[in-house]
Amino acid sequence: MILEVAILDIKQNQEQEFEKAFNRAQKIISSLNGYVSHQLQKCIEKKNRYILLVNWETLEDHTVGFRESKEYQEWRALLHHFYEPLPEVEHYQNVFNNPL
């Protein structure tokens, strides 16, 4: 399993609109091949910062399956205009976890 991590910095005072748009957008990823689970969490120290964590079965489920899909175009249209700057997305693999 692969963890996608994106730190999302939202344009000033657009947090509420972003959360509404994300609530719609999350239905897009949840339906895709290889999608396992996701979380959107809001930063306590920086009020316009969020972290998006998505578990995918494989790296390619995200980088190919999702990013080359028509659903990705909808996702972008809903969300990308909130970001400043555009986020750098990284992928991680588990080393240790507890509980399993």
Add this chain to the structure above:
Amino acid sequence: MILEVAILDIKQNQEQEFEKAFNRAQKIISSLNGYVSHQLQKCIEKKNRYILLVNWETLEDHTVGFRESKEYQEWRALLHHFYEPLPEVEHYQNVFNNPL
């Protein structure tokens, strides 16, 4: 519940030693008041990068309970010399997640 997030950049070629030290250090946090769960994951795109995700019951369980404990001194001694730069630690609160 609060999610502690730290992106950890490890000095070049010290990844294996860091993982060994983390394997010992994780027993320290797992025993503390307010600790819920943790994951250490390794970045695919940057080989010396990790992400540490720790769930705590409250913010203070981490920022006061842990950081002012004698256990934190052990944690620092085991891990901090691997970091370059010292990580910025942030805390997040859930907005959306799926599955619950």
